[in-house]
Amino acid sequence: MKDHVIISFFIPHQGCTSNCVFCNQKTITGHRSGPDHHEVTRTIEDWLQSLPPDVPCEVAFYGGSFTALPWEQQEYYLQSVQPFINSGRVKSIRVSTRPDAIDTALIDRLSGFGVKTIELGVQSLDQEVLKASGRDYDVSLVGEVSALIKQKGLTLGHQLMIGLPGSDLSKELDTVDRVIGIRPDLARIYPTLVLKGTPLARLYYQGKYKPLSLWEAVQTALLMLTQLEKAGIKIIRMGLQPTPELQRSGEIIAGPFHPGFGELVQSELFKWQAILLINRFMESEVTNRLKIYVNKRDLSKMIGQKRRNLQALAARFQLEQLEVIGREGSEQAWVGVGQWHREVPQLVLSRQSFL
Numbered sequence: 540m541k542d543h544v545i546i547s548f549f550i551p552h553q554g555c556t557s558n559c560v561f562c563n564q565k566t567i568t569g570h571r572s573g574p575d576h577h578e579v580t581r582t583i584e585d586w587l588q589s590l591p592p593d594v595p596c597e598v599a600f601y602g603g604s605f606t607a608l609p610w611e612q613q614e615y616y617l618q619s620v621q622p623f624i625n626s627g628r629v630k631s632i633r634v635s636t637r638p639d640a641i642d643t644a645l646i647d648r649l650s651g652f653g654v655k656t657i658e659l660g661v662q663s664l665d666q667e668v669l670k671a672s673g674r675d676y677d678v679s680l681v682g683e684v685s686a687l688i689k690q691k692g693l694t695l696g697h698q699l700m701i702g703l704p705g706s707d708l709s710k711e712l713d714t715v716d717r718v719i720g721i722r723p724d725l726a727r728i729y730p731t732l733v734l735k736g737t738p739l740a741r742l743y744y745q746g747k748y749k750p751l752s753l754w755e756a757v758q759t760a761l762l763m764l765t766q767l768e769k770a771g772i773k774i775i776r777m778g779l780q781p782t783p784e785l786q787r788s789g790e791i792i793a794g795p796f797h798p799g800f801g802e803l804v805q806s807e808l809f810k811w812q813a814i815l816l817i818n819r820f821m822e823s824e825v826t827n828r829l830k831i832y833v834n835k836r837d838l839s840k841m842i843g844q845k846r847r848n849l850q851a852l853a854a855r856f857q858l859e860q861l862e863v864i865g866r867e868g869s870e871q872a873w874v875g876v877g878q879w880h881r882e883v884p885q886l887v888l889s890r891q892s893f894l
């Protein structure tokens with residue numbers, strides 16, 4: 540059973556004051572326009588009918604710059620949710636927006652309507668990268684606005700991108716360091732894709748932009764994920780939602796798209812966790828037959844797509860037999876290892892200790 544449901548509405552490009560070179564929200568979200576009051580009401584009612592009454596629900600407005608909309612329009616959307624907030628069936632609202640479209644008075648107004656989370660499209664904290672991406676605010680704004688949101692007691696999210704024009708690995712990692720300094724509660728990581736109809740597509744065809752390969756994007760996201768998780772910042776998504784519109788032939792011109800991008804990154808993380816654990820295990824045991832243990836829900840991440848992790852581990856440690864066993868339990872992201880003839884792990888490494 541789900542422990543928390545987010546009912547999402549998309550307002551593609553509404554409120555956006557500039558055209559970020561990589562962005563085509565109509566393709567990304569699969570929506571051509573925002574919902575009206577009736578659609579918001581009907582969608583929430585449908586969701587609530589399908590869920591047990593004790594599952595907490597949140598309503599989200601994504602895909603544009605919510606706080607840059609004229610106040611009447613923000614109020615229109617927020618008012619549509621109020622009956623459900625007042626009845627207690629919807630606990631809160633979250634919105635995504637740009638860092639240059641928010642101030643104290645606005646945060647207070649939004650709070651009054653039940654907005655409890657603001658996700659900022661940060662993308663990069665490098666001024667040159669922002670400029671090359673068509674975002675023309677001063678990078679220092681992100682820290683200032685983030686502090687305001689936290690002071691007001693709201694949950695703060697940062698949306699980050701990798702592979703933006705003018706960026707490189709050191710700029711991505713520098714952005715992560717600065718994000719950690721700001722301490723958002725949660726973050727998302729999106730690889731830059733070259734989407735049809737965007738200025739980035741023009742740059743790509745002119746040979747002025749080269750996207751990351753899938754391997755580079757996975758490795759970069761992995762480095763960012765480990766740093767952010769170590770700092771206690773929760774990563775709630777990696778990679779764009781594989782909507783039918785996004786996957787329609789010709790919409791993605793180039794770039795590191797994979798429908799299970801987040802799973803690829805997580806899988807890579809499990810591989811390195813297992814490598815460290817097996818190295819430690821082999822300090823006191825000599826064997827070429829091993830069992831690896833994980834939580835049942837982590838099985839596919841540990842095994843990897845097309846059993847890649849198992850093949851990599853078997854080759855690295857010259858193993859003749861290697862099996863992954865899934866165990867029941869609530870705690871996730873641990874890895875255990877033991878001799879082939881044993882039925883229990885002899886050594887275990889939690890994600891926190893690994894990081």
Ligand code: SF4
Pocket residue numbers: 552555556557558559562563564602603604637660
């Ligand atoms: S990235 Fe955000 S601000 Fe930029 S165009 Fe897309 S939705 Fe608008």
